[in-house]
Amino acid sequence: MARPPRQAELTSGLPQLAYVNDRLTVDRTLDLTELLERSEHPVLLYLTGRATANLRALRESFEAHFSRVKVFFALKSCYVRPVVEALLAEGAGLEVMSHLELRLASQLGCAPDRVVANGVGRSPRHAAEVTGGAGLVVVDNPEDLEEVSRAAVARGTVVPIGLRVTPEADTERFLGRGGKVGADWAGGRFLDLLDRALSAPGVEVEALHAHQLTHGADLAQYRACLRGVAEVAAEVERLRGLRFEVIDIGGGLDTRYLLHRGGLDAPDFARVAAEELAAVGYDFELYLEPGRYVVADAAIGLTRVTGEKPGDASRWRIADLGSNILIPLPDIRYEPVPLAWPEPQEPWATYHVADGTCAPSVLARQVPLPTGPSGRRLAVLNCGAYTSVFAECWAFPLPEVLAWDGARLTTVFGEEDQARMFESVHGYRLDLSLAPLSR
DSSP states (O other), X not given: OBOOOOHHHHHTXXXXXXXXXXXXXXXXXXXXXXXXXTOSSOEEEEOHHHHHHHHHHHHHHXXXXXXXXXXXXXXXXXXXXXXXXXXHHXXXXXXXXXXXXXXXHHHTTOOGGGEEEOOSSOOHHHHHHHHHXXXXXXXXXXXXXXXXXXXXXXXXOOEEEEXXXXXXXXXXXXXXXXXXXXXXXXXSHHHHXXXXXXXXXXXXXXXXEOOOOSSBOOHHHHHHHXXXXXXXXXXXXXXXXXXXXXXXXXXXBOOXXXXXXXXXXXXXXXXXXXXXXXXXXXXXXXXXXXXXXXXXXXXXXXXXXXXXXXXXXXXXXXXXXOTTTSOOOTTOOOEEEESBOOOTTSOEEEEEEEESSSSOOOSEEEXXXXXXXXXXXXXXXXXXXXXXXXXXXXXXXXXXXXXEOSSOEEEEEXXXXXXXXXXXXXXXXXXXXSOOOOO
């Protein structure tokens, strides 16, 4: 049997959640059990107030140390329209990584100067779109630089660009040398890219970009990465006489309530950033691109346990909120908690929680839950980031699905089907064709 936790343990770091009369609620008024019972399906509930509070906490923490700070919400972490609109109203810009996301930003009315465009492997069409649709275009390789330069010249404009570096750091990093994103400082690839950019027509080097972490929860690791960023900026000034107007340190922080439980929050990371980036030696504007920190704990999954499976070494609870939404990756931590608190005499046990697919995916391991009925209606915490976006492959347009019977070609799933599906999931009626983006 497992030790029964205290109610406050399960809601720690999430001020909008509380058990009221032994039932889990949001803002002490929205009964989550009642919300689940309205539908035969599982529920994914987004809390826009929590998302905006997280954004404010991050921005204000860095503004305490830096005179100029802009925050660009990483759109890839959540497309749900009410959430994104609330963050825009709170003053955030958007970080986008594909032409689909650039079009979302346009439809949301986000002005180009509030958009940072990242990404690797830009097609000519995408390069043409970002030159008119983003205030900062980030590149990390010569081919993408050439595409953006060519598109800017064709448009008759000069495009501010950022160069993404992979700095040296004496720590184990999630995104390191020789990876898919970033130009390595070691070996001179970044300096070569910089020299090409300084002589390329139609572009102006404005920013140094470095985003090296994911699920960042270690101040020493954060310090080491930002020390590497400062060293690059200082060396570029020494070797090329260039001072970057903007330093963009990306996002990469873990979920806010998980940081809270570890005794950390945004002010701790802001202090470290100020200490390390002081070595840059000149004034700059700081850009942040948070995703997980802003929205991961701003959504709650509501699910029913549809079955239980005993085992020699473990017990399983099978839930109807599936891994098609909650991506079953080792570094993502979902936390199931009971919607209704059990009577004192009801025992608790430790379970693995998974969905009913035949894949060996697991949503959460070693979870203490009541053994009786109270443990069969669950809230799953930490569901707000990278759920429907990546689980449903929305970060880029889905493939057209065709069928050929030897004589006739049939469209099974086309652009119109995808547009309807996108609207149903995220709340946008989006033109997903390859027609040029217009503003």
